[in-house]
Amino acid sequence: MSADVTEVADFLASRAPFRELPRALLQTLVRQTAIRYVRRGTRILSVGETNEVMFVLRSGAVDITDGDGGLVERSEPGTCFGMSTLVERAPSRYDFTAIEDSLLLVVPAETFHATCERDEGFGAYFTSAHTARLRRAVALLHTTDRGGAVLRTSVGDLVRRAPVTAAPGDSIRAAAQLMAAERVSSVLVQQDGRLVGIVTDRDLRTRVLAEGRDPEGPVAEVMTPEPATARIDALAFEALMEMVERKIHHLPVLDRAGGVVGLISGTDLMRLEHNNPVYLVADIEAASDVAALASLGTRIPVIVDQLVAEDATAQDIGRVVTSLGDAIERRLLVLAETELGPPPVPYCWVVLGSQARHEQGLASDQDNALVIADEMTREHDHYFAALAQRVSAGLVECGYPLCPGDVMATNPRWRASVATWRAHFDRWLDTPEPQAVLNGSIFFDMRPLHGAVDLVEDLRADVLARTRHADLFLAYLARHAVGRRPPIGFFRGLVLEREGRHRDRLDLKAGGVGAVVELARVHALLGGLPEVNSHARIDAAARAGSISAGLAAELIDALEFVAYLRMRHQGHAVRSGREPDNFVDPATLTDFERRHLRDAFRIIRAAQQALLQRLPLENLS
Amino acid sequence: MRWWRGGAPDRGIADLELLALDLETTGLEPARHEIVSVGMVPVSGLTIELSGAQQWAVRPTGADGVGQSATVHGITDDAVAEAHPLQEVLPQVLTALHGRVLLAHHASIEVGFLTRASRAADLPVPDLTVVDTVRLQRRVLRLGRTRGHLGEEDLALAAAREHLGLPRYRSHEALTDALACAELYLAQVAVLGEDLTLRQLLR
Numbered sequence: 041m042s043a044d045v046t047e048v049a050d051f052l053a054s055r056a057p058f059r060e061l062p063r064a065l066l067q068t069l070v071r072q073t074a075i076r077y078v079r080r081g082t083r084i085l086s087v088g089e090t091n092e093v094m095f096v097l098r099s100g101a102v103d104i105t106d107g108d109g110g111l112v113e114r115s116e117p118g119t120c121f122g123m124s125t126l127v128e129r130a131p132s133r134y135d136f137t138a139i140e141d142s143l144l145l146v147v148p149a150e151t152f153h154a155t156c157e158r159d160e161g162f163g164a165y166f167t168s169a170h171t172a173r174l175r176r177a178v179a180l181l182h183t184t185d186r187g188g189a190v191l192r193t194s195v196g197d198l199v200r201r202a203p204v205t206a207a208p209g210d211s212i213r214a215a216a217q218l219m220a221a222e223r224v225s226s227v228l229v230q231q232d233g234r235l236v237g238i239v240t241d242r243d244l245r246t247r248v249l250a251e252g253r254d255p256e257g258p259v260a261e262v263m264t265p266e267p268a269t270a271r272i273d274a275l276a277f278e279a280l281m282e283m284v285e286r287k288i289h290h291l292p293v294l295d296r297a298g299g300v301v302g303l304i305s306g307t308d309l310m311r312l313e314h315n316n317p318v319y320l321v322a323d324i325e326a327a328s329d330v331a332a333l334a335s336l337g338t339r340i341p342v343i344v345d346q347l348v349a350e351d352a353t354a355q356d357i358g359r360v361v362t363s364l365g366d367a368i369e370r371r372l373l374v375l376a377e378t379e380l381g382p383p384p385v386p387y388c389w390v391v392l393g394s395q396a397r398h399e400q401g402l403a404s405d406q407d408n409a410l411v412i413a414d415e416m417t418r419e420h421d422h423y424f425a426a427l428a429q430r431v432s433a434g435l436v437e438c439g440y441p442l443c444p445g446d447v448m449a450t451n452p453r454w455r456a457s458v459a460t461w462r463a464h465f466d467r468w469l470d471t472p473e474p475q476a477v478l479n480g481s482i483f484f485d486m487r488p489l490h491g492a493v494d495l496v497e498d499l500r501a502d503v504l505a506r507t508r509h510a511d512l513f514l515a516y517l518a519r520h521a522v523g524r525r526p527p528i529g530f531f532r533g534l535v536l537e538r539e540g541r542h543r544d545r546l547d548l549k550a551g552g553v554g555a556v557v558e559l560a561r562v563h564a565l566l567g568g569l570p571e572v573n574s575h576a577r578i579d580a581a582a583r584a585g586s587i588s589a590g591l592a593a594e595l596i597d598a599l600e601f602v603a604y605l606r607m608r609h610q611g612h613a614v615r616s617g618r619e620p621d622n623f624v625d626p627a628t629l630t631d632f633e634r635r636h637l638r639d640a641f642r643i644i645r646a647a648q649q650a651l652l653q654r655l656p657l658e659n660l661s
Numbered sequence: 662m663r664w665w666r667g668g669a670p671d672r673g674i675a676d677l678e679l680l681a682l683d684l685e686t687t688g689l690e691p692a693r694h695e696i697v698s699v700g701m702v703p704v705s706g707l708t709i710e711l712s713g714a715q716q717w718a719v720r721p722t723g724a725d726g727v728g729q730s731a732t733v734h735g736i737t738d739d740a741v742a743e744a745h746p747l748q749e750v751l752p753q754v755l756t757a758l759h760g761r762v763l764l765a766h767h768a769s770i771e772v773g774f775l776t777r778a779s780r781a782a783d784l785p786v787p788d789l790t791v792v793d794t795v796r797l798q799r800r801v802l803r804l805g806r807t808r809g810h811l812g813e814e815d816l817a818l819a820a821a822r823e824h825l826g827l828p829r830y831r832s833h834e835a836l837t838d839a840l841a842c843a844e845l846y847l848a849q850v851a852v853l854g855e856d857l858t859l860r861q862l863l864r
Contacts, residue, residue: 047841048840071714075847076709077848077851078851141848143827143844
């Protein structure tokens with residue numbers, strides 16, 4: 041029997057770095073390889089994903105782009121890719137997309153590493169190929185002025201804590217105990233205030249355990265002496281290059297005088313580079329307590345700021361902020377359940393208002409409620425009260441203030457069985473009172489977040505089937521929506537707040553974002569449409585013929601523009617340490633923005649008038 | 662009721678276990694000609710596993726030796742002398758086929774020779790489920806047109822591969838042809854839709 045897969049082996053043998061491999065080693069590699077086929081347009085690997093294989097393009101073509109879509113490399117047959125996650129052991133920095141139907145050789149990570157170990161040239165080739173690609177990606181960032189955080193940040197900004205240090209004469213065991221106590225994976229060895237070495241987890245494994253060394257011996261025997269370091273003012277990017285080239289994961293940071301100020305790891309750099317919501321969600325899901333969640337919560341404004349700078353739409357930013365808020369709230373629920381034990385009866389935790397609509401901003405407070413299975417008894421409420429208490433308090437710590445209107449699951453009124461919720465909705469729909477309808481409108485923007493989702497889905501379906509016939513209810517809602525006057529005055533200038541704390545400021549919420557949200561809600565309930573997001577509601581209303589397609593498109597643009605200005609305003613506020621609010625100083629807007637803002641408000645007014653014509657509201661007392 | 666090898670007929674192709682097989686023979690007729698080499702490579706779902714690739718040269722028993730067919734597959738009498746007797750190779754092929762769908766280009770050759778060889782060796786004749794890349798290629802070529810004749814030349818392995826943008830291979834080496842067939846299959850199902858079931862492949 042012989043099974044030299046000659047076509048594959050010959051193909052590889054004609055190209056670097058496989059060309060230099062001994063034939064036997066190459067054949068071993070080929071025999072561990074798999075082959076896959078992808079159609080044109082297939083995303084093979086995305087930024088932020090990890091993969092356990094290296095791809096070699098056998099035929100076809102693959103584009104390698106950075107996270108912003110800039111082309112880093114167009115690969116031809118023979119190009120290796122995807123190995124950055126093997127070289128760096130970190131998520132991919134690139135998107136890989138087949139631009140032709142492509143045949144891919146798939147080399148498993150173990151094979152890749154084993155080959156690197158057995159052939160030094162092979163490993164070195166990939167390290168330098170990887171840094172070359174990285175340099176191109178960074179050059180691209182420079183030329184397109186999309187400079188990522190990794191370019192703007194210095195190493196000193198990344199140091200999070202004072203270094204954990206030992207003296208050369210300390211025992212290995214003492215160093216290991218110190219690392220365990222401080223929960224770090226390396227310790228810096230200092231003598232007379234000078235860095236002389238570093239000991240990592242890996243050293244303890246390979247130089248102590250594997251060699252059976254006496255742990256009472258001095259740490260100097262197992263440290264890496266004179267390790268590579270980074271200066272405090274070096275760019276994060278330079279540190280990253282250093283770590284990749286040297287295949288190390290820890291870099292001590294020195295000040296100008298050569299004193300040790302801390303340590304950075306590859307993980308710090310990856311986190312920084314994207315400030316990527318994906319990583320943040322992963323961190324949130326792994327947070328072990330409220331304090332950890334609270335510290336992660338402080339990163340949300342940074343992400344918003346960055347998304348604004350990257351010109352993301354308000355709609356997208358709202359989605360990102362909401363999904364981070366969702367993740368924090370879900371994690372709090374899981375932590376609370378762990379503490380309290382499983383629920384006595386099924387329940388669903390729901391979010392309301394802007395969070396339900398995927399429109400959460402930085403100034404959003406918490407709005408939530410509990411929908412509990414009808415088997416619940418009075419006794420069971422102790423459990424749910426405790427659950428709500430924990431989650432609500434946790435949200436406060438994570439930066440979501442309590443709801444001023446007390447629309448929270450901690451309020452016994454909003455912690456109720458399905459039957460009780462039905463009764464609430466019946467009252468709003470059947471015997472509406474203007475103020476009660478207004479207060480209750482937030483519950484029509486409801487989204488199940490955690491638990492028995494079907495409890496809420498059934499409830500919502502039943503309610504939605506009825507809203508369109510609830511004339512008086514709709515009329516009250518519509519009257520309020522139409523009453524939210526956009527701030528455009530008689531001369532079509534902008535109307536500023538006349539008094540109070542926000543004098544001479546423009547309110548972007550009341551007659552702006554808020555007005556559109558209410559309009560969208562009226563249209564949704566008028567048509568019994570299940571959508572909750574305002575943008576989606578307006579789209580659906582246009583499809584249902586409730587609003588003209590042209591006006592709908594304009595209204596969506598208006599919402600996007602006002603919401604974007606608001607998000608930007610809030611991002612700036614948080615960055616400069618102020619409370620985010622909805623009041624913008626018109627002097628900070630450009631002429632262009634002011635003009636557009638006037639147009640946006642005019643469109644909102646037009647949409648309100650169109651609704652007035654649809655619904656006869658004059659007869660309302 | 663028929664027992665399906667390699668999975669129930671409604672199984673999606675993403676979960677299908679196949680074995681791409683190619684036999685090089687001294688001619689096209691199982692009754693008169695002989696197997697001179699066997700190449701095979703497993704396909705698990707939409708992935709070709711080179712770790713399972715195998716090839717054997719088979720020693721013919723007939724007095725004629727390789728004869729004229731050497732001009733096609735390049736296997737000379739000298740090379741054949743190093744080869745294994747069919748009775749050694751055949752059980753390994755049948756074992757590899759166990760639980761897998763047979764995948765071949767012009768599969769009737771492989772099925773015919775395997776059946777004949779099993780009978781001759783007094784082994785149970787395998788009840789094979791067969792996917793033929795020639796038939797799949799007909800469907801690929803018909804996607805874009807409603808009528809028109811498809812000639813042999815359109816359906817040959819090399820032409821089919823070229824049509825789907827796959828690299829050109831030196832043909833008529835058993836393992837290379839088996840691999841070529843396996844790659845062709847991946848490209849074909851990518852075009853035909855990866856949500857196909859085995860039943861739809863057999864149609």
